[in-house]
Amino acid sequence: MKIGQQTWQFASPPRIVSTASAVGEKEGQGPLGIDFDLVVSDPYVGQKTWELAERKLMEMAHDKAITKAGLERGNIDLVVAGDLLCQNISANFSARTHGRPYLGVFSACASSMEAVALAAALVDAGQADYVLAAVSSHNSTAERMFRFPTEYGAQKPPTAHSTVTGAGAVVIGKAQNGIRITYATIGNVVDLGVQSPWEMGAAMAPAAVATIDQHFRDTGRQPADYDLIVTGDLARVGHPIAEELLSQKGWNLSGRFADCGNLIYDPKTQSEVFSGGSGAACCAVVTFSHLLPKLVAGDWKRMLVVATGALLSSVSAQQNETVPCIAHAVAFEAAVT
């Protein structure tokens, strides 16, 4: 049901049946390492190419989520998945492996919450009993597509991001128990004129602000209604900018505002972190494996996840276009309030 301008309210809230994550070594060595289901130390994941490696991670996350849900592939009515590569090859080709009905999505690094929002809407509407939502990214596939060859020596500015290697998957369905998905606020594309692909935090912050602001207006909720409001990958540069912009709009989020890109790596002990993590998998693996369990454990009651995406391509960046950005927000609530 639509409420306000951009928000969907789910009348019979779909539930999180299971979550799964498969990540690379660097993510496994980070502060959240013990939370992830599968940590693969081989960056090629036993495959021949980086693209095959990312696809393998996606398939591992799919299978793990289905197994943890106590289901079989055949029980999944629909898969909604996305990634960062051209023509969504990680999601599309892994759909060949699972063979289930499939919808591909792309909102760059905001794809995780786009997939979750769509999956929840379809379950809520009764179009499916179980939907698998998944996203993936790989540091090396992203490097070679958006930046330089992986072995090329280039010095990056401190505003750069480190793309997360991993895949996150979640089974959403009609169930009696489990975390409820209550609202989704679909973002509009915001472009405030940031041109450098090395400044994604600053580019994406206004999109996150627009979606968070709209979410509060549409639902009538306040920041204090959430135990945590977490953005996808604004990281150490973009996150404080977003917090400041929100306070200018009258929303004080201090103490309850975090960012998945900040949480996933420790810049003090890990090299090559720059401003923090990014990539479609960043928001997904941190949310699915680190944050949602806190709702299950009863530490928190409500959480708003705002995945942020920079919708640039390597061609648009070379043609000096500014970076259009988007953010999608999904509200997760503990099984019983």
Place this chain on the structure above:
Amino acid sequence: MSVQMGEEQKRYQAFLKGRQPSRPWLLNSIRAFLSGGAICLIGQAIQETFVHIYHYSEQIAGNPTVAILILLSALFTGFGVYDVFARYAGAGSAVPVTGFANAIAAAALEHKAEGYIVGVGTNMFKVAGAVIVYGVVAAFFVGLVRYLFTHI
């Protein structure tokens, strides 16, 4: 086209000033100076070896020296070490001939997955190609100027 730079965009660009960390220019310059100098020192040592031990003339010793530096750079690229060094060295690793070799070797390695013809062959000069094109163009104009000065 890019987004129209309206009032909102201009205000945001002004707001961003000082809110993003800038590149550490001075530190990067010092690192580039030291590491670039170190590469050149190694090159000099190799050249002196050719001159004093193998009795090459200084001019002829230049060619095998460059070849050895290129070989070393390509090897270190293959071992996955050169990019780590370059992250520290910045321009210090990009400007000497080793940076050029790294650009070609890295692109060749990267595209091996797409095969030797459309992969390696097509993409090998993806990063370094611009240097070759504009190097040749610049050499042409410098040669032209030199010709005019010496013959007129």
